[in-house]
Amino acid sequence: MVSAGGLAYAFYKVKEEVSEEKVPLLGVLAAFIFAAQMLNFPVIGGTSGHLIGGLLAAVLLGPWAGSIVITSVLIIQALIFQDGGVTALGANIFNMAIVGSIGAYYIYHFFLKVLGEKGFFVSVALAAWASVFLASSACAFELALSGTIPLNVVLPSMVGIHALIGIGEALITTAVVSLVKVTRPDLITTLRGEVG
Amino acid sequence: MKGWQKILLIGLGVSLFLAVFLSPFASPWPDGLERVAEKAGFIKLAEGKVVLTSPIPDYLFPGVKNESLATALAGLIGTLITFLAVYGVGKLISRRKRS
Numbered sequence: 001m002v003s004a005g006g007l008a009y010a011f012y013k014v015k016e017e018v019s020e021e022k023v024p025l026l027g028v029l030a031a032f033i034f035a036a037q038m039l040n041f042p043v044i045g046g047t048s049g050h051l052i053g054g055l056l057a058a059v060l061l062g063p064w065a066g067s068i069v070i071t072s073v074l075i076i077q078a079l080i081f082q083d084g085g086v087t088a089l090g091a092n093i094f095n096m097a098i099v100g101s102i103g104a105y106y107i108y109h110f111f112l113k114v115l116g117e118k119g120f121f122v123s124v125a126l127a128a129w130a131s132v133f134l135a136s137s138a139c140a141f142e143l144a145l146s147g148t149i150p151l152n153v154v155l156p157s158m159v160g161i162h163a164l165i166g167i168g169e170a171l172i173t174t175a176v177v178s179l180v181k182v183t184r185p186d187l188i189t190t191l192r193g194e195v196g
Numbered sequence: 197m198k199g200w201q202k203i204l205l206i207g208l209g210v211s212l213f214l215a216v217f218l219s220p221f222a223s224p225w226p227d228g229l230e231r232v233a234e235k236a237g238f239i240k241l242a243e244g245k246v247v248l249t250s251p252i253p254d255y256l257f258p259g260v261k262n263e264s265l266a267t268a269l270a271g272l273i274g275t276l277i278t279f280l281a282v283y284g285v286g287k288l289i290s291r292r293k294r295s
Contacts, residue, residue, distance in 0.1 A: 011289070020290040024200050027283030028207030034278040035215035038255060038271055040223040047231040048223035072282045081274065082250035085242065139229065148238050157235065161228040184203070 003093040007071060010064045010102070017062040025187070029057055030069045037073065041168055049165030052135065054100030055108060055128045056173045060180060062189050063105035070097040091142050095135040104131030112190065120181075120190065121174055128173035129166040136162035208279060215271030219255070220264035 018026065033053035040048035053073075058066035071093050077083040084092050108127035115123055140158040144151035180187055226234060233239040252258065257269035 014289055018286060018290050020287075021200055023283060023286035023290055024204045025207075026286040027279045028204055028211065030282035031208060031211040031275045031279035032214075035211040035219070035271060035275050038215060038219040038222060038267075038274075040225065040227060042223040042225055043228070046225050048225035048227050050222075050227060068285070069282060072285065073278060076274065076278050076281060078250075079248070080250055080252055080277065081255050081270065082253040083255070086248050136228065143238070148241065149236050153236060154232065157232045158228070161231060165228050184199070 003090045003098060006098045006102070007067070007093065010067045010071075010097075013064040014062075014068055017065045022061070022065075026061060026065060026069060029053075029060060030072055033057060033069065034073050034076065036172070037077070043161065043164050043168070047161055049162075049168050051169055051172050052096050052100050052132060053173075054096055054131045054135070055104040055124070055169075056176055058101045058105035059108060059124060059173075059177055059189055060187055063102040066105065067097040067101040070101050091139070095138045095142075099138050100131040100135040103134060104128070107131070117190065121178065124177050125170040125174045128170040129163075132162050132166035132169045133159065136165075208275075211275050211279070212272065215275040216268045219271040220267045222267075 033051070033056070036051040036053060038050070040050045043049045052070070054066065054070055056066075057069045060066075061069065074084060074089060074092050074096065078086050078089050078092075104127045107130045108123050111119065111123035111126050136158045137155065140151065140155040143149050143154050143158075148154075177188065225231075230239065233242065252270050252273065255270040255274070256263065256266040257273070258266075260266035260269060
């Protein structure tokens, strides 16, 4: 329900972000994030992680278009690949598209304001890490609220492992963003070229 | 306009490369949530209840015996579908804006 409301607002706001020539970028970034989410990297003790791409999408497209890209990827994963599941789609959209993309964008924005343009890559890395940390916390709260598992059990384990996975998210996001910054700096949403 | 075509080609090329050639080498270990679910014993809740049948469950193209090939095919199809779907949605949004 919250996700639906959030998305409706995102669809409303996204009109300001998406000009017609940006449409190919939307598609390409969604395709890239879909592909990257298939690539699990080993983390520790038999556990793996993969990119979510929430902040990546938000930095390159703006938070509203970013959240729509992540939502689209989640819907395709649930419908075509039976990943995440149709029944958990609302929660997944909330965790990864709203918290992990829109929320992370404002964290990035905050760090950029505090650190200035010189702290651009630090802001990207910190916000990417935070997006995973916060999305996993949100997921833990949902699991506890649904009565699946007590919060004091699920929160530490979810947050613990995702604090490590978040380092991967930060590394990949920063690498991709720096590649884009070198080749097409105009695509990066910073304080000057503000959209949000 | 030329710049966008370049982004399209390079971006799609890289994405397809990742999805087709690297996905078979992805770590088979459970991810963070799956790991926690296994340890805490609630992974069972996510199994067995299929509400909707999916055409390509678990990123394995059905009917292909070779698992790497099945994964690569799933990656290829998923990447293309994602691109086309989001491209279509994007076109609708930008068109609605003009009118």
